[in-house]
Amino acid sequence: MTAVHETRVCGLPALHAPRDDGGCAAGLVFRVGGADENLAVRGVTHLVEHLALRAAGLEAVHRYRALDDVVTSFSAEGSPEHVADVLNTVCGALRRPPLEHLEEARDALRAEEEARPDAQVRAAAMMRWGATGRGLASYPEIGLDGLDEDLVGIWASAAFTQANVVLWVSGREAPYGLDLALPQGDLPPLPDTAPVLPRTPAWFAVPGTDVVQLTGLVPRGPAADVLGRLLQRALAHELAPSGATAQVRVEAHDARSALVRVLATGTPHLRDGLAGAVVDALARVRWGRLGAGDREAVTLAEHDADRPDHDPALLEARAVDHLLGRPTPSRAERVAALHAVSADAVRAAAEALHDSALVQVPTPGLDWAGLSAVPASSSSAVEGREHPVRGGGRTTLVIGVEGVTLRSAAGLVTVRYRDLAAMESFADGGRWLVGRDGFRVHVEPTVYELGPDEVARIDEAVDAARVVRLPARTADRLPRPAEAPAAARRGLAGRLAGRRGRRG
Amino acid sequence: MRGMADPAPPPVTDLATVFPDLERIRRRALAGDLGGAVDDIALVGDRRSPDQGVAWDVLARSEGLDEVVAARLAEDPHDHAARTLAAHRLLLATEEAVGQPGSELTADRFAEVHERLRRAEQVLLRLCAEDPGDPQPWVLRLWSAALLGLPAGEVRRRHARLAALEPGHTEGRRLLVRALAPPPGGSWDASLAAAREASSAAPAGGVEATVLAAAHLARWRLEGSGRERGYLKDAGVLTELEDVADRFRALPCPSHFAWVRPHTELAVLFGVAGRPDRARAHFRALGDLVDGPTWSAAGHHSDALATLRASALAEGAGR
Incomplete structure (x- = not known):
């Protein structure tokens, strides 16, 4: 007998895990997230989520979760009446967002952006996936100021529907009095996640940080979970003498893949040795002999998996899998599968992690470990009229019918209009173009020898839906020729710095 | 004043022709028994002993070893000893390709050298993972770190891993001091500080004390291109060298x-620094022998040093 029943409640697909201890928890999981947006309107799902949370009195307990880029979850725990009340309010707010609170929600999002806990490693998603889909997780919500009531209302009714939601209930029965009416809609496919990285394993440097982060994709399943445990052990061994620490997380990515994230943190004194420790830890799992300690790690994984099916966190994860089209094993199956994981299966998962690894390091590089540097420049330039930097210099901006290229001694950066992710358009004439591959070119009349006509030609060529309109910057915020960026200085500063540049 | 000494026979640089233990190790390896040769290295002293470092070096420099290693790897691509020696050979070849400190490499040559180092690193990374208790791959990774110019944090991490296996590993200390120097990418302050720490902790009579002499030799070669004597005439440097030698x-x-290299280093240093009496004492201790790489590093001073050596040997041996 399965301990989780698939059923329908209020017309919605539901997973019900009965329990008789008197507890009650329930939640709604929608198959929509930031990865379904485009860069110009990034943040609109998050904004709707906040409006609904605010209506339900839950905004204060909301926390940004980096992996919520393809799902949005709401949940409540307590008496059945309380749970029903929260979920009813959430659905009411999704049907008719309380737009009178739009400004407060916007402020809340800005505050979250300022306090992002993953600030030091936020570039990784963009480096792998560019400025679309999963890669958007790296970006600030640049279009937030332009999200008006109409757009938010349209997005809410299209993104939160009865076709892309699963209700989960942990309790004796579904709470009485649920009213979960939602608009009709479609279950959208997962966003395209073709990587922009030409090859992996690869590394990129973010100077000024004291962390090393390795991310990679492995087949989902018990071997991935065991790999995470063994990697955690190996890292503890590698880092113990230095006092640095590391965390390994294995999270669902889609129906087939799990994202493994290794985050090692040290002091400035230790940072140059962190990457080597992470490389050696992964090598130990790939090639080292397994021992009793590794068996203990598997036993611990089995213990953690041996939770009742009505565990709210487990049930919510099950709801996510339901939306992703992945069957979820029962409690007994989970434990048995972990117990049966072979060393070969773990090593295969470790190889997959190595092969797909993208490593962020504080100082270049990791070529010695067999990793390639993430390309720092575009492979080609557009043809067009050249606009040298004012006052002389080797940096030149090329504006053509296809797009723009920044050319300097350090290389090329090209954004083609057909591959535009977004353009930030300042009323003072500045145009910041971001390509789908994450490269960006700043067209600045104060920096290059160009006038309003050239800027107008760019505006005509760009899809208006990709434009983020911004007010003029004050004179002291306008860039000067000496600030012309070197083309190859792409990295975090070159690709994510829009927010800081705009607000000063 | 001393008269012109009779020319001395050229020094012997291949230690295997003098020390039967080393000759046996080499012979065994060249006969195809790489595992046996590595086992014999284990018997020339404890694992932190500088003698083991010398034995590995002599074995790795053996003519004909590449063929034996390749044949062994063709039979068993996972053979631990063969892979360790293959990596050692790659590092030796890199060292020779890089040449003297300060010499320029063409872009193609640089790319070739780095490709070779990356291959060696891949082998060593796996060896360390497969057998975390074997110090030799970690010794080679320290050397590789120096050749690659890896940052000080990574150099220290590698040394810490070696030290966790074998505290006070002499060759490891030497390589740490080297890898912290500029070049590859460190600083003389860091390099000399590590050398002074190693030297001060060393017992009297032990070669460990001479790590500091090696660091001064490296700095002299780099800063003066092996020509200028100025650095070695500095009173502070000379005092440290005399203390180390004493x-x-x-x-x-x-x-x-393992005494061959430090005696050679001190003979060269004192010879160049204008301390002929001290230099002669080390030449006498060496007798027929010198450390090949150190001797060939004497550069523009090699003729004067050969004369000094000849006069020392003419006065009689006595280590």
């Missing part, structure tokens, strides 16, 4: 063959 010679050296 402690090294205070008691009989317990090493079987």
Whole structure:
């Protein structure tokens, strides 16, 4: 007998895990997230989520979760009446967002952006996936100021529907009095996640940080979970003498893949040795002999998996899998599968992690470990009229019918209009173009020898839906020729710095 | 004033022709028994002993070893000893390709050298993972770190891993001091600080004390291109060298063959620094032998040093 029943409640697909201890928890999981947006309107799902949370009195307990880029979850725990009340309010707010609170929600999002806990490693998603889909997780919500009531209302009714939601209930029965009416809609496919990285394993440097982060994709399943445990052990061994620490997380990515994230943190004194420790830890799992300690790690994984099916966190994860089209094993199956994981299966998962690894390091590089540097420049330039930097210099901006290229001694950066992710358009004439591959070119009349006509030609060529309109910057915020960026200085500063540049 | 000494026979640089233990190790390896040769290295002293470092070096420099290693790897691509020696050979070849400090490499040559180092690193990374208790791959990774110019944090991490296996590993200390120097990418302050720490902790008579002499030799070669004497005439440097030499010679050296390199280094340093009496004492201790790489690094001073050596040997041996 399965301990989780698939059923329908209020017309919605539901997973019900009965329990008789008197507890009650329930939640709604929608198959929509930031990865379904485009860069110009990034943040609109998050904004709707906040409006609904605010209506339900839950905004204060909301926390940004980096992996919520393809799902949005709401949940409540307590008496059945309380749970029903929260979920009813959430659905009411999704049907008719309380737009009178739009400004407060916007402020809340800005505050979250300022306090992002993953600030030091936020570039990784963009480096792998560019400025679309999963890669958007790296970006600030640049279009937030332009999200008006109409757009938010349209997005809410299209993104939160009865076709892309699963209700989960942990309790004796579904709470009485649920009213979960939602608009009709479609279950959208997962966003395209073709990587922009030409090859992996690869590394990129973010100077000024004291962390090393390795991310990679492995087949989902018990071997991935065991790999995470063994990697955690190996890292503890590698880092113990230095006092640095590391965390390994294995999270669902889609129906087939799990994202493994290794985050090692040290002091400035230790940072140059962190990457080597992470490389050696992964090598130990790939090639080292397994021992009793590794068996203990598997036993611990089995213990953690041996939770009742009505565990709210487990049930919510099950709801996510339901939306992703992945069957979820029962409690007994989970434990048995972990117990049966072979060393070969773990090593295969470790190889997959190595092969797909993208490593962020504080100082270049990791070529010695067999990793390639993430390309720092575009492979080609557009043809067009050249606009040298004012006052002389080797940096030149090329504006053509296809797009723009920044050319300097350090290389090329090209954004083609057909591959535009977004353009930030300042009323003072500045145009910041971001390509789908994450490269960006700043067209600045104060920096290059160009006038309003050239800027107008760019505006005509760009899809208006990709434009983020911004007010003029004050004179002291306008860039000067000496600030012309070197083309190859792409990295975090070159690709994510829009927010800081705009607000000063 | 001394008269012109009779020319001395050229020095012997291949230690295997003098020390039967080393000759046996080499012979065994060249006969195809790489595992047996590595086992024999284990018997020339404990694992932190500088003698083991010398034995590995002599074995790795053996002519014909590449063929034996390749044949062994063709039979068993996972053979631990063969892979360790293959990596050692790659590092030796890199060292020779890089040449003297300060020499320029063409872009193609640089790319070739780095490709070779990356291959060696891949082998060593796996060896360390497969057998975390074997110090030799970690010794080679320290050397590789120096050749690659890896940052000080990574160099220290590698040394810490080696030290966790074998505290006070002499060759490891030497390589740490080298890898912290500029080049590859460190600083003389860091390099000399590590050398002073190693030297001050060393027992009298032990070669460990001479790590500091090696660091001064490296700095002289780089800063003066092996020509200028100025650095070695600095009173502070000379005082440190004399202190190191006195402690090294205070008691009989317990090493079987690891004394050759430090005596050669001190002979060269004192010879160039204008301390002929001290230089002669080290040449006498060396007898027929010198450390090949150190001797060839004397550069523009090699003729003067050969004369000094000849006069020392003419006065009689006595280590």
